[in-house]
Amino acid sequence: MKAVQLVKSAIAMSGLTLAIVAASSASAEAPLTLAQVSDGFDPAATYARSCGACHNSGAAGAPRLSDTEEWQARLEEKGKDQLLTHLIEGYNNIMPAKGMCFTCTNEELAVVLDYVLTESGAE
Numbered sequence: 614m615k616a617v618q619l620v621k622s623a624i625a626m627s628g629l630t631l632a633i634v635a636a637s638s639a640s641a642e643a644p645l646t647l648a649q650v651s652d653g654f655d656p657a658a659t660y661a662r663s664c665g666a667c668h669n670s671g672a673a674g675a676p677r678l679s680d681t682e683e684w685q686a687r688l689e690e691k692g693k694d695q696l697l698t699h700l701i702e703g704y705n706n707i708m709p710a711k712g713m714c715f716t717c718t719n720e721e722l723a724v725v726l727d728y729v730l731t732e733s734g735a736e
């Protein structure tokens with residue numbers, strides 16, 4: 614009798630454990646799929662760290678952040694999706710892939726691109 618109870622409670626326990634594992638793995642995955650822009654992601658700081666060296670000075674022909682006309686022209690000619698593709702994959706063998714922010718997700722790079730376009734004054 615005692616043994617049966619033990620087995621029963623062991624089964625109940627393992628069921629509980631499984632439920633906990635299932636619940637915790639679901640919640641561990643959620644941030645990856647739902648929030649690919651991590652909490653506290655700061656596009657201005659990312660720009661300053663990764664992009665500014667070229668895009669503030671215009672080094673190697675990089676469009677300067679302050680150059681509204683240049684960004685406006687690129688945006689109109691190519692559209693934002695194309696600009697984002699060039700940001701992610703690199704462009705013309707001179708704009709480096711991901712703008713050298715290797716820890717950035719593509720979604721975070723999209724946020725940085727929005728920051729660049731807004732700051733430049735392009736619409």
Ligand code: HEC
Nearest residue numbers: 663664667673674675687696699700705707708711712714
């Ligand atoms: C090593 C220098 C360098 C760094 C670092 C860099 N860029 Fe660039 N980027 C360039 C140059 C040069 C061009 C112009 C390429 C051309 O038009 O031939 C460019 C072009 C671009 C374009 C326009 C692409 C197009 O299709 O016209 C975008 C958008 C861009 N950069 C975003 C970024 C962002 C965002 C970062 C930082 C995450 C970054 N870049 C970091 C050099 C750099």
